[in-house]
Amino acid sequence: MGHPPLEFSDCYLDSPDFRERLKCYELELERTNKFIKDVIKDGNALISAMRSKWKASMDEPFP
Template identity: 55%
Template sequence: MGQPTLVFSDHFLDSLDFREWLKYHEIELDRTNKFINELIKEGTIALLLTRTHNLLNAVRKFSQSLQEFQFECIGDAEMDDEVNIGKSNETRPRRERVISCYCGAGSEDNIHSIEVIKYT
């Protein structure tokens, strides 16, 4: 919305019109400030999503290297670490699906539909 031009030489007259125009300009500045703050928040969220996606890729690569790693076992029993690694690999596809769905989200509607994942 276009605002009337403020002519600061008019402030000497202290007219009601000048005060009204000044009030409109202050309201517009408040709206602009709120909009900029929302953009900053959205930018922060986008940065957080990008970093989460990068972390997911790093975890995926680390998990793959753990799967390829050959444990030296004595006997046939699995160690606790092997059991935990196996369990974490079972939940990985679900985590990836949720995060990739969230990273692809373009609107705030999808933000509220993200499910919470319990990490064990």
């Protein structure tokens, strides 16, 4: 999905078209931010599970 180009020379006009194009970028940044937060949360959960598994394996007696 491509975004309409932002012409920063148009920002001083503050036209409805410029605001609409800017809104597209803001929405994409919000989605990206949420995705990154979810990746971090999932990564932390994975690390926690791996630590628990490693700890459990260290508590088992050796044969």
